[in-house]
Amino acid sequence: MQGMASAQTSPTEQPEPRLGLRERKKIQTRRAIRGAAYRLFAEQGYDATPVDRIAEAADVSPSTVFRYFPTKEDIVLTDEYDPLMEAAIRARPAGEPPLESIRRGVLDGLRHLVDADLTELRQRTRLVHEVPALRGRSAEGMAQTGRMLCGVLAERTGRSPDDLELRVAVAAVLGAMQEAMMHWVEQGQTEDPLALIDRALGVLVRGLTR
Incomplete structure (x- = not known):
């Protein structure tokens, strides 16, 4: 959700949906970018962290970051x-x-x-x-x-x-x-x-x- 089993109530277990290789790779790239962003946000603060610094930390180009996340806000919300x-x-x-x-x-x-x-x-x-x-x-x-x-x-x-x-x-x-x-x-x-x-x-x- 853009924009999340309880110890008290345990919902019926469901099998995790199976994703294709291409989608899994996209998810891995998004997670790498988000992980780098969160590390920098914790160190420098959200407003003080530019997208090009996030790209450098994630070892991707700024254009790759924007391909997955059109804005910096989307890194957090997607x-x-x-x-x-x-x-x-x-x-x-x-x-x-x-x-x-x-x-x-x-x-x-x-x-x-x-x-x-x-x-x-x-x-x-x-x-x-x-x-x-x-x-x-x-x-x-x-x-x-x-x-x-x-x-x-x-x-x-x-x-x-x-x-x-x-x-x-x-x-x-x-x-x-x-x-x-x-x-x-x-x-x-x-x-x-x-x-x-x-x-x-x-x-x-x-x-x-x-």
Whole structure:
């Protein structure tokens, strides 16, 4: 998601989606660029780190960086989460309530990112919380994720992707996830982020209780 299994609740394990060689190489290059960027952001600060310095640290050309990430903000906000989340939701049982399918799919997909690099996830969410330019651009990425979720849910429910109720449900899911991640940052990132997202989405599934 542009713009993430709980110790308390363990979603059903789903097989990791298989990607082609070309896509895996693209992901490796993106990760190399992001890794170099995060190291430099930690050392120098986000605003003081130019793209050409990131390219040098990642051992690629500036044009390669811009081919994968059109802006510096995109280095932070672009990830491989949406395809994983989409595949995980599609793998959920057909008769499962839509919001429960999203909840489980979100957690199954995000688990791969947490397992791959929790340190990077911490850096990313801190940057989004602290850098105004990133907070502004993150809304664009959330909109892309929202369109993906609307498409998947439309297939599962027989509704149109533009159905108002479906769009409201997806917006609530994205808002809950965003609030969970910002809460994680504000509380010092000591809690399990997946447990926080699970709690936040649980509110949507069961409603607000006393």
